[in-house]
Structure formats: structure tokens, C-alpha cells
Amino acid sequence: MGNNDMMEKEEIFSKVLRAGRRTYFFDVRATKAGDYYLTITESKKFTNDDGSFHYKKHKIYLYKEDFSEFNSILAEMTDYIIDEKGEEVISERHQKDFKREEYTNNETTSEETPKSSESFTDVNFEDI
Numbered sequence: 001m002g003n004n005d006m007m008e009k010e011e012i013f014s015k016v017l018r019a020g021r022r023t024y025f026f027d028v029r030a031t032k033a034g035d036y037y038l039t040i041t042e043s044k045k046f047t048n049d050d051g052s053f054h055y056k057k058h059k060i061y062l063y064k065e066d067f068s069e070f071n072s073i074l075a076e077m078t079d080y081i082i083d084e085k086g087e088e089v090i091s092e093r094h095q096k097d098f099k100r101e102e103y104t105n106n107e108t109t110s111e112e113t114p115k116s117s118e119s120f121t122d123v124n125f126e127d128i
Contacts (some may be wrong), residue, residue, distance in 0.1 A: 012036060021045050038062040 013028040025041040040060045047053045062070060 035064070037064065038067075 011027055011029055015026045017024040017026070021044055023043045023045075025039075025043065027039045027041070028036050029039055030036055038061075040062065042058045043055050044057075045053055045055055
């Protein structure tokens with residue numbers, strides 16, 4: 001039996017989460033002894049200069065004996081992030097092609113327009 005045949009028999013249950021350039025795969029697999037464990041794979045798409053693309057993958061193996069503590073810490077960490085930073089997603093500002101709404105949408109009102117980030121970069125060295 002080939003390696004791919006073994007992998008297919010090993011997978012018991014799977015779910016996929018597509019999140020922009022990232023895709024997360026959650027797979028329940030079986031050990032040789034017949035017990036179950038979870039693999040979480042992050043796959044991120046990268047485009048080469050010539051237009052071709054490749055994927056980088058990172059995988060976590062999570063076994064039953066670690067589920068409770070893993071779930072507890074994951075909940076604590078996600079709650080902390082939401083409590084500290086809210087649910088608004090701001091990471092797209094770090095992408096090369098990000099355009100602020102105020103520049104791309106001329107119909108926004110002054111209440112909807114975010115404050116300019118220029119005030120954060122204006123430094124008066126006489127004040128230091």
C-alpha cells in the first residue's frame with residue numbers, strides 16, 4: 001500500500017476554513033493503535049515574481065491528552081485579544097495593497113472617515 005493510501009485511510013473527519021490567502025485544515029486522524037488525534041494545518045499561498053505560486057504549510061498535531069488544556073488556553077488567549085483590541089480586524093492595513101477607506105471612497109461622511117495616521121508620524125523634536 002502506498003503512502004497516499006495510508007494517509008487517506010488515516011483521515012476520519014475533516015473541515016476547511018478559508019481565510020484570505022490562508023487556508024486552515026482541521027483533520028481527525030487515527031493512530032496505528034486506532035486512537036484519534038487532531039492535525040491543524042495552515043496553508044498560505046505565495047505568488048512568485050513570474051506569476052506562479054507556491055504554498056507554505058505549517059502543521060500542529062494535537063493529541064487527546066492535551067485537548068482540555070489546549071482549549072482552555074486558546075479560549076483565554078482569544079478572549080484576551082478581543083477584550084484588549086475588540087473584534088475589528090486591522091491587519092489588512094499591513095498589506096502592501098491596502099488603501100484606507102477615506103482615499104478610496106469619496107462618499108464617506110466625516111463621521112465615517114477614520115482619522116489620518118499622519119498625526120502619529122508628525123514628531124516635533126523640540127518637544128523631546
